[in-house]
Amino acid sequence: GAVVSQHPSWVICKSGTSVKIECRSLDFQATTMFWYRQFPKQSLMLMATSNEGSKATYEQGVEKDKFLINHASLTLSTLTVTSAHPEDSSFYICSAHEAGLAGYTFGSGTRLTVV
Amino acid sequence: AQTVTQSQPEMSVQEAETVTLSCTYDTSESDYYLFWYKQPPSRQMILVIRQEAYKQQNATENRFSVNFQKAAKSFSLKISDSQLGDAAMYFCAYSRGNKLVFGAGTILRVKS
Numbered sequence: 001g002a003v004v005s006q007h008p009s010w011v012i013c014k015s016g017t018s019v020k021i022e023c024r025s026l027d028f029q030a031t032t033m034f035w036y037r038q039f040p041k042q043s044l045m046l047m048a049t050s051n052e053g054s055k056a057t058y059e060q061g062v063e064k065d066k067f068l069i070n071h072a073s074l075t076l077s078t079l080t081v082t083s084a085h086p087e088d089s090s091f092y093i094c095s096a097h098e099a100g101l102a103g104y105t106f107g108s109g110t111r112l113t114v115v
Numbered sequence: 116a117q118t119v120t121q122s123q124p125e126m127s128v129q130e131a132e133t134v135t136l137s138c139t140y141d142t143s144e145s146d147y148y149l150f151w152y153k154q155p156p157s158r159q160m161i162l163v164i165r166q167e168a169y170k171q172q173n174a175t176e177n178r179f180s181v182n183f184q185k186a187a188k189s190f191s192l193k194i195s196d197s198q199l200g201d202a203a204m205y206f207c208a209y210s211r212g213n214k215l216v217f218g219a220g221t222i223l224r225v226k227s
Contacts, residue, residue, distance in 0.1 A: 032213050034214070034215070038158075041204070041220075041222070042219070042220070043206060043217045043218065043219045043220050044160075044206070044217050046214070046215075049213075049214060091158060093158075093160065095160070095215070097213050103162070103165070104150075104162075104210075104215055106159065106160035108157075108158070108159050109158050109159070
């Protein structure tokens, strides 16, 4: 079945630095990828939608200059948290959608801790 | 805007028993998809079951089945013969187009 690889699974970084999270669709072409943020015991909050070769669409309240999303190919999307602060500490999950299909495949998530 | 409501923050079930998780949604569309996802402690999102709105027949996947009431905009998940491995957070989700909208989730605890 469809597999999405998300890397790294966890990362600790210092306040003020930037962190990049990768999301790859391994056996299908993901025309659309989604980035979510999840706090403990809460639901997934959609941050942005990215389509291959075009600019990402951010949800209301999400700072696009802070959360940079690049979807340069049909198999790779990246989320860069720039100038990270402790309040950016969270669990980030990507998912990929294959055109023409109704399914969504999720990555295993990245636990980001900013110290 | 579409909304998904899960009114049960937590549920408990005895092993081997049956439990039903509730979900309602709001939409003005007639063609859409509904999903139940499971998120165990590993936090990997796992698709449990999917329902296409234009299909009247309720979806079933082994011990998991749904009760889809389109007019009532209700989409409940029934888990039969509950197992310890079913313990997780369950999310109901709605999709039309390519965006998923999630409910708040229900934590399911399974007692041995």
